[in-house]
Each structure stands twice: as structure tokens, then as C-alpha cells.
Amino acid sequence: MAGKQTVNINTASIEELMTLKDIGQKRAQLIVAERSKLGTLTAETLKAIEGIPSNIWDPIIFMGKVVFEEQLDTKETEIGKSVQQDNQQVTTENKELVTKQQDKLDQQQDQLQQQQDQLQQQEKVIEDYKTKLMIADQDKRNQFSKM
Numbered sequence: 001m002a003g004k005q006t007v008n009i010n011t012a013s014i015e016e017l018m019t020l021k022d023i024g025q026k027r028a029q030l031i032v033a034e035r036s037k038l039g040t041l042t043a044e045t046l047k048a049i050e051g052i053p054s055n056i057w058d059p060i061i062f063m064g065k066v067v068f069e070e071q072l073d074t075k076e077t078e079i080g081k082s083v084q085q086d087n088q089q090v091t092t093e094n095k096e097l098v099t100k101q102q103d104k105l106d107q108q109q110d111q112l113q114q115q116q117d118q119l120q121q122q123e124k125v126i127e128d129y130k131t132k133l134m135i136a137d138q139d140k141r142n143q144f145s146k147m
Contacts, residue, residue, distance in 0.1 A: 008067050009041050020065060022056045040070050 007016050009031065017028035034049050035041050043061055046068075047054035060066055 006065060006067055008069050009046060010035060010068060010070055020060055022060075023052075027052050040068075042068055 005019065007020055009017075014025065014028040014032055017023050017031055018025060023031070030049055030051050031041070031046070034045065038045060043057065046066075047057050057066075
């Protein structure tokens with residue numbers, strides 16, 4: 001059954017393929033099976049399908065009855081999967097970086113706490129020393145005033 005429409009070999013259903021001259025159900029099924037296996041068909045791969053004479057394609061192609069446009073949804077799906085894998089890898093790398101940064105931050109906080117504790121101890125020692133000096137100074141004054 002010959003049709004007037006153009007058929008995209010890479011997206012056509014079996015019924016659409018059967019509108020081409022000399023393509024019946026069995027040949028259409030062979031085309032779809034090969035397309036499923038290869039993903040995208042070209043004129044060369046179409047002519048190499050076993051079970052379909054290669055000489056039937058030249059007139060059909062010449063008359064513009066078939067085109068070989070890639071399946072956009074397949075390409076978009078592949079790109080989407082690639083982007084998704086890249087995003088997962090970046091997310092994993094980001095998680096690792098965040099974990100490392102959090103570990104560094106925790107270490108710095110521990111060091112800061114230790115320094116604060118040491119500072120408080122030093123301030124206490126200084127206050128104790130000042131208190132002792134004041135007491136000693138007071139004792140000296142008391143001794144001089146008694147004389």
C-alpha cells in the first residue's frame with residue numbers, strides 16, 4: 001500500500017511503516033525490531049536489515065517518502081539521564097564537601113571552647129592574684145598604721 005505522506009523511519013509505528021511501497025506487516029516488524037536494537041536507523045542500516053531487499057529503499061528514499069530524524073524523546077531521555085547522573089554525582093560530591101567542612105567546623109569549635117576554658121582559668125588566676133595582692137597591701141597598711 002503506497003501512501004502520500006512522509007514516514008519517519010525512527011518514530012513510525014508498524015501501521016505507518018506499512019503505508020510504504022513493498023512494506024507489509026512482517027517487514028514493518030523487522031524495521032521496528034532493528035530500530036529497537038540500534039536506537040536510530042540510517043539509510044545504510046535500513047538497507048542492511050536482514051529479510052528486506054536493500055534495493056527497495058532507493059526509490060522510496062529518492063521520492064522523499066521516508067526521513068531519518070532521530071527520536072527526540074529518546075535523545076531527551078538520554079540527556080535527562082545524563083544530567084540526572086551528573087546531578088547525583090555533584091550532590092554526592094557536595095555532601096562529601098559539606099561533611100568535611102562540618103568536621104573542620106566541629107574541630108574549630110572544640111579548639112575555641114578549649115581556648116575559652118583556658119582564658120577563664122587564666123582570668124580566675126589573675127583575680128585570685130589581685131585578691132591576694134590587695135590583702136597583702138592591706139596587711140602592710142595595717143602594720144604601718146600600728147607603728
